Amino acid sequence: MSSLYTLDTIFALASAPGRGGLQVIRLSGPAAGTTLASLTGRPLPPARRAMLARLRGADGEVFDQALVLWFPGPDSFTGEDVAELHLHGGRAVLAAATDALTAQGLRLAEPGEFSRRAFEAGKLDLTEAEAIADLVDAETAAQRRQALRQMEGALGALYDGWRHRLVRALAHLEADIDFPDEDLPQGVAPAVVPVLTGLIDEIGAHLADGHRGERLRDGFSIAILGAPNAGKSSLLNALARRDAAIVSATAGTTRDVIEVHLDLGGFPVLLADTAGLRDAADEIEREGIRRALARAEKADLKLLVLDCSTWNIDAGADATLALADGDSLVVLNKRDLCAQVPERVAGHPAIAVSATTGDGLAALLAALERTVADRLAPGAAPSLTRARHRQALEECRASLVRALGAGMPELAAEDARLAARALGRITGRVDVEDLLDVIFRDFCIGK
Numbered sequence: 001m002s003s004l005y006t007l008d009t010i011f012a013l014a015s016a017p018g019r020g021g022l023q024v025i026r027l028s029g030p031a032a033g034t035t036l037a038s039l040t041g042r043p044l045p046p047a048r049r050a051m052l053a054r055l056r057g058a059d060g061e062v063f064d065q066a067l068v069l070w071f072p073g074p075d076s077f078t079g080e081d082v083a084e085l086h087l088h089g090g091r092a093v094l095a096a097a098t099d100a101l102t103a104q105g106l107r108l109a110e111p112g113e114f115s116r117r118a119f120e121a122g123k124l125d126l127t128e129a130e131a132i133a134d135l136v137d138a139e140t141a142a143q144r145r146q147a148l149r150q151m152e153g154a155l156g157a158l159y160d161g162w163r164h165r166l167v168r169a170l171a172h173l174e175a176d177i178d179f180p181d182e183d184l185p186q187g188v189a190p191a192v193v194p195v196l197t198g199l200i201d202e203i204g205a206h207l208a209d210g211h212r213g214e215r216l217r218d219g220f221s222i223a224i225l226g227a228p229n230a231g232k233s234s235l236l237n238a239l240a241r242r243d244a245a246i247v248s249a250t251a252g253t254t255r256d257v258i259e260v261h262l263d264l265g266g267f268p269v270l271l272a273d274t275a276g277l278r279d280a281a282d283e284i285e286r287e288g289i290r291r292a293l294a295r296a297e298k299a300d301l302k303l304l305v306l307d308c309s310t311w312n313i314d315a316g317a318d319a320t321l322a323l324a325d326g327d328s329l330v331v332l333n334k335r336d337l338c339a340q341v342p343e344r345v346a347g348h349p350a351i352a353v354s355a356t357t358g359d360g361l362a363a364l365l366a367a368l369e370r371t372v373a374d375r376l377a378p379g380a381a382p383s384l385t386r387a388r389h390r391q392a393l394e395e396c397r398a399s400l401v402r403a404l405g406a407g408m409p410e411l412a413a414e415d416a417r418l419a420a421r422a423l424g425r426i427t428g429r430v431d432v433e434d435l436l437d438v439i440f441r442d443f444c445i446g447k
């Protein structure tokens with residue numbers, strides 16, 4: 001990757017903008033040290049030790065009294081010389097600091113430029129850089145844990161481990177081409193076969209994780225579906241503990257899909273209320289129902305809400321139950337109106353609640369939490385977290401399968417090389433130069 005920027009010294013606000021106790025500006029690049037010394041008018045502080053200093057702008061006026069830190073490269077986040085200014089939080093201070101730094105010839109960093117420099121300096125691989133963004137975006141505990149695990153290198157290590165094994169196998173294949181063994185059959189050398197099948201199996205298992213890592217990043221989606229007036233909006237409000245959706249006795253109240261975010265046991269959930277299902281005459285209501293069905297289609301879980309006092313006589317309830325599949329849960333609402341509630345409805349287990357009194361909501365929440373935890377909880381190995389990784393892994397696996405079936409060592413080696421490159425793309429280590437080391441170390445001695 002080119003290092004277009006490394007001559008520039010960049011700066012950016014590292015904390016959220018606005019008023020606050022403190023705001024942190026980070027500087028990175030060759031002029032970070034001289035700039036810091038010039039702002040304080042003093043020699044640089046010892047590395048990684050805070051120093052209290054008055055900071056002056058180009059006009060000589062003191063614009064803040066701040067803690068400053070000096071992180072000489074290469075032992076810094078970006079690998080370059082880095083400085084931090086812990087200023088008082090506020091717009092006028094920020095404006096003065098920005099002017100002072102610009103006057104010193106520094107420029108504002110592009111989005112992600114600090115992490116990009118860290119990647120280019122070999123401080124981070126791409127999965128770790130992506131994890132920093134995920135950690136900043138994390139809204140629930142499980143998201144935070146997943147991001148932190150990835151940031152600490154667990155995912156990158158898994159992919160690098162696979163790539164390392166593959167590169168060794170590739171070295172064997174290359175050696176077969178250069179030093180063919182007349183006694184062995186053509187194709188993939190027997191020693192390499194178990195390595196390739198092992199990788200195919202492990203990558204396959206990693207891919208077949210039900211998208212748990214990706215879902216954990218994006219949120220588990222639950223759609224509330226049912227006939228008009230079943231109490232869907234009331235249920236959404238009760239689960240969200242706020243009046244997010246309009247509730248009324250008029251059938252056909254909800255038209256647009258209404259979304260709320262929930263944190264269920266540390267897992268992020270996107271809960272959606274939808275229009276009541278029926279044969280609607282009204283054009284707008286029909287559009288609402290179309291949106292409801294579209295949402296049902298892509299939801300990870302469907303909450304099929306029935307009014308317990310009418311479900312067995314209501315045609316709308318039939319339309320609702322027609323949506324039932326392995327990813328659905330039947331909720332019998334308005335329990336307060338029913339002397340008795342069945343435990344099963346049309347063969348599906350049902351949870352009885354009252355959105356109005358709150359009765360049964362704890363049990364429903366517990367059931368939802370179990371389902372979500374079951375689908376999102378990480379396993380022993382780190383989870384795949386992005387479509388980008390999935391794509392590369394699918395490509396890698398397909399290449400490995402081709403390599404295994406290849407009739408000639410040349411073709412097998414080419415496919416194995418493509419597989420290694422696909423893995424390398426995930427972490428950003430795309431070169432296969434290290435192959436040469438393995439070849440010479442393992443094969444050339446004594447040959």
Ligand SMILES: Nc1nc2c(ncn2[C@@H]2O[C@H](COP(=O)(O)OP(=O)(O)OP(=O)(O)O)[C@@H](O)[C@H]2O)c(=O)[nH]1
Nearest residue numbers: 228229230231232233234248252253254276355356
């Ligand atoms: N008694 C009782 N009434 C309820 C309960 N839940 C909802 N209701 C009432 O049922 C009516 C319809 O409630 P909504 O939440 O608007 O129903 P909905 O399913 O969203 O209806 P649409 O948006 O029109 O499809 C309102 O008058 C609510 O007050 C409940 O648990 N018990």
Ligand SMILES: [K+]
Nearest residue numbers: 229248250253
């Ligand atoms: K209604």
Ligand SMILES: [Mg+2]
Nearest residue numbers: 232233253254
């Ligand atoms: Mg509604």
